Amino acid sequence: MPRALITGITGQDGSYLAEFLLARGYQVTGLRRRSSTQNLHRIQHLTGLSLVEGDLTDLASLVRVLDETQPDEVYNLAAQSFVGSSWQQPLATSDITGLGVLRLLEAIRTVNPRIRFYQASSSEMFGKAQTVPQHEGTPFYPRSPYGVAKLFGHWITVNYRESYGIFACSGILFNHESPRRGLEFVTRKISDGVARIKLGLARELRLGNLEARRDWGFAGDYVEAMWLMLQQPEPKDYVIATGETHTVREFVELAFAHVGLDWRDHVVVDPALFRPAEVDLLVGDASRARRELGWRPRVDFPTLVAMMVDADLERLGGGRRAGYSLGPDDGPTEAGPAPGGRSGTGDGGRRMPHRDDAGREGGAPGGGPG
Numbered sequence: 126m127p128r129a130l131i132t133g134i135t136g137q138d139g140s141y142l143a144e145f146l147l148a149r150g151y152q153v154t155g156l157r158r159r160s161s162t163q164n165l166h167r168i169q170h171l172t173g174l175s176l177v178e179g180d181l182t183d184l185a186s187l188v189r190v191l192d193e194t195q196p197d198e199v200y201n202l203a204a205q206s207f208v209g210s211s212w213q214q215p216l217a218t219s220d221i222t223g224l225g226v227l228r229l230l231e232a233i234r235t236v237n238p239r240i241r242f243y244q245a246s247s248s249e250m251f252g253k254a255q256t257v258p259q260h261e262g263t264p265f266y267p268r269s270p271y272g273v274a275k276l277f278g279h280w281i282t283v284n285y286r287e288s289y290g291i292f293a294c295s296g297i298l299f300n301h302e303s304p305r306r307g308l309e310f311v312t313r314k315i316s317d318g319v320a321r322i323k324l325g326l327a328r329e330l331r332l333g334n335l336e337a338r339r340d341w342g343f344a345g346d347y348v349e350a351m352w353l354m355l356q357q358p359e360p361k362d363y364v365i366a367t368g369e370t371h372t373v374r375e376f377v378e379l380a381f382a383h384v385g386l387d388w389r390d391h392v393v394v395d396p397a398l399f400r401p402a403e404v405d406l407l408v409g410d411a412s413r414a415r416r417e418l419g420w421r422p423r424v425d426f427p428t429l430v431a432m433m434v435d436a437d438l439e440r441l442g443g444g445r446r447a448g449y450s451l452g453p454d455d456g457p458t459e460a461g462p463a464p465g466g467r468s469g470t471g472d473g474g475r476r477m478p479h480r481d482d483a484g485r486e487g488g489a490p491g492g493g494p495g
């Protein structure tokens with residue numbers, strides 16, 4: 126039975142990747158950091174998943190975990206992943222999102238250099254995009270501390286492949302969303318807002334730049350690409366994207382139309398939520414992944430929007446039926462499935478304040494377009 130270790134197991138991608146690998150007969154261990162509150166809502170439905178404690182800032186913990194679990198494959202999904210917060214916490218972001226990759230690679234080199242390694246790189250590394258669309262050869266120009274930290278993670282992955290012969294791949298993933306996306310990200314902010322308005326729990330939705338364009342895919346499709354990269358004869362880096370862009374406005378229109386509402390009656394554009402420095406047009410060219418991995422996205426944009434709105438309606442409607450008081454930041458908690466029968470998959474459980482109109486993987490300080 127192949128063994129996989131996933132860092133970032135409590136996050137959106139960690140939960141989908143764990144599902145994917147468990148379904149393929151893997152023995153899966155998730156690395157989670159110590160938390161004073163419960164944050165297992167996205168993975169509590171999974172049977173057969175083991176959890177170990179460790180932290181990307183603690184090399185000793187990574188060496189111990191690799192030694193104890195002896196994985197064949199390591200997927201490094203852990204990061205301070207929110208662009209907006211990277212301006213607020215640039216050093217912590219660099220330490221986790223950048224240096225954390227190096228610590229994990231050092232742990233692999235020490236414990237077992239035959240481990241296959243996946244690094245979760247990001248389209249944010251293209252930032253001020255030098256060409257459109259972006260592919261594996263496009264020069265990088267990150268526009269946030271997050272993007273800079275990811276770029277370090279990318280290059281140190283390439284460097285350990287070239288220096289030590291480690292089977293290390295960097296997946297340069299464009300935005301991918303799902304009902305399990307954190308509420309600080311703009312797509313989820315919209316789906317949650319639409320559901321609240323439809324259910325009479327809110328009247329307006331405040332957003333930033335509606336004209337910002339993004340290449341949005343479905344997270345469940347993207348984790349398959351991660352796995353495919355580690356099954357190839359040679360380690361390489363791949364762009365994973367849909368190749369389509371849509372504006373925030375299109376997302377908003379579709380989301381409101383899905384529940385029979387007109388977005389113009391509810392959306393308030395708030396200039397305070399614009400990013401001070403926007404990235405340029407990010408749209409990915411995933412032709413290498415199509416050609417070499419046989420990967421292609423399955424869920425299209427309208428289906429993604431509908432899926433997210435439906436999940437938030439279910440979550441909030443279920444909470445209401447179960448007698449929850451749903452204030453602006455109230456609702457089902459991360460501690461477990463709500464009474465009244467929600468699945469506990471995390472498809473809509475995370476409670477976060479709506480301070481940011483987050484972008485793709487985050488917004489600017491004070492918000493930004495998505």
Ligand SMILES: NC(=O)c1ccc[n+]([C@@H]2O[C@H](COP(=O)([O-])OP(=O)(O)OC[C@H]3O[C@@H](n4cnc5c(N)ncnc54)[C@H](OP(=O)(O)O)[C@@H]3O)[C@@H](O)[C@H]2O)c1
Pocket residue numbers: 132133134135136137138139156157158160164179180181182201202203204205206207221245246247248297298299300301302307485486
């Ligand atoms: N989603 C996208 O569109 C996208 C696109 C490109 C790249 N990425 C990258 O892909 C990865 C997965 O994305 P995601 O959307 O699943 O992110 P996410 O939901 O924010 O999950 C991030 C995960 O990292 C964990 N983590 C944070 N700091 C850690 C530390 N010091 N030690 C150990 N674990 C730590 C978090 O744990 P807690 O629960 O304890 O916070 C969480 O499990 C991230 O690296 C992200 O930057 C995402």
